[in-house]
Amino acid sequence: GESVGLHLPTLSVQEGDNSIINCAYSNSASDYFIWYKQESGKGPQFIIDIRSNMDKRQGQRVTVLLNKTVKHLSLQIAATQPGDSAVYFCAETRQTGANNLFFGTGTRLTVIP
Amino acid sequence: DSGVTQTPKHLITATGQRVTLRCSPRSGDLSVYWYQQSLDQGLQFLIQYYNGEERAKGNILERFSAQQFPDLHSELNLSSLELGDSALYFCASSVAGLRSEGPITDTQYFGPGTRLTVL
Numbered sequence: 001g002e003s004v005g006l007h008l009p010t011l012s013v014q015e016g017d018n019s020i021i022n023c024a025y026s027n028s029a030s031d032y033f034i035w036y037k038q039e040s041g042k043g044p045q046f047i048i049d050i051r052s053n054m055d056k057r058q059g060q061r062v063t064v065l066l067n068k069t070v071k072h073l074s075l076q077i078a079a080t081q082p083g084d085s086a087v088y089f090c091a092e093t094r095q096t097g098a099n100n101l102f103f104g105t106g107t108r109l110t111v112i113p
Numbered sequence: 114d115s116g117v118t119q120t121p122k123h124l125i126t127a128t129g130q131r132v133t134l135r136c137s138p139r140s141g142d143l144s145v146y147w148y149q150q151s152l153d154q155g156l157q158f159l160i161q162y163y164n165g166e167e168r169a170k171g172n173i174l175e176r177f178s179a180q181q182f183p184d185l186h187s188e189l190n191l192s193s194l195e196l197g198d199s200a201l202y203f204c205a206s207s208v209a210g211l212r213s214e215g216p217i218t219d220t221q222y223f224g225p226g227t228r229l230t231v232l
Contacts, residue, residue, distance in 0.1 A: 032218060043115065043203050043223035044156070051218060089156065098169030099209060099219055100146055103156040 008087065012110045019077040019111075023090030023104045026071060030092040034101070035064060035075045039086045047075070047088075077109075085111045116140065117206050117224035125230045131192040134227045138185055138206030144168070145187040146207070146221060147179055151200040162187055163210030194231045201226045 013019045025033070031052040036044035050057045050064045050073075057064050063076040073090050087108050091101040116139035126132055138145050147159040149172075158171035162181035173179075176194075181187040191198060205221040 034220065036223075041225075043117075043119075043226045044205075045115070046220055046222060049218060049220060091156075093219075098161060099144065099207065099221075100158040100161055100169055100171060101148075101156075101205075101221060102158070105155055 008105065009107045010110065011107055012112060013080050015082060015111050015113050016079055019075075019080045019084070019109060021075045021077075021088050021107045021109065023073040023075075023107075024071060025073065025090070025092050025102075025104070027092070027094060027102070028071075029094040030102070032093045033064070033066060033073050034091045034093075035062075035073075036089045036091060037084075037086045038089065038106070044089060080109075080111050082111045082113055085109055115222040115224065117204060117222055119202075119204055119224035119227050121227060122225065123228050123230075125232065126194060127232055128194055128196060130194050130231075131190065132194065132229065134189040134191070134202050134204075134229075136187045136189070136204030136206075136224055138187070138204075139222055142206035142208055142222075143185065144207045144210055145181055145185070146205045147173075147187070147189050148203045148205065148223075149200050150203060150226070151197075156203075159189070161210075168210045191229070194229075196231050199229055199231045201228050203227075 034049040035047040048059045087106045089106045090104040118137045143164045159173040161169040179189045203226045205223045207221045209219045
């Protein structure tokens, strides 16, 4: 994946530290949220998802938090590794109609060895 | 590897030309979605097909069209190409069609993309 947008938010972290990537959504009808990771030259890769009836979901080294009150989503990556360097997107689908994804702008995470 | 395949990986063509991008979904998935990723617009939904029928349209230009064949592979046709059509084109696949036809957690898995360059 190439850089998405000339003004892509960036986050730099030291290897071994925890990373937190944030995402805001605007549509109250959104009820399913997904985090994707896009490495250079590749397509978006599913990381973790969460339904709107949950506040938190954990995976391997990743945790997603959902705050519906303020329409905010975050992805926490524990013990960040160089292989985590990529662009991270949050995406959402909505309760009715089509099943397509609405993507956020993306955040470029750079892990410093 | 997501299980979604796309060809070609790269495509270079001239303005005014027509190209066809191909996508094969994961085994068992009936839906194919096409997305465009450009520098100034990010990832945007173009069109969705489910089991051979068009299900939803997003920001797809009239110069663009798609179809899904009986074997469930899909093709995206881009015609009268302009410089601004240069982008990455991704397809994704999932099990369901509309939200009402499947689980809420109907995850979409993406292919590796086709990079289109219009000169």
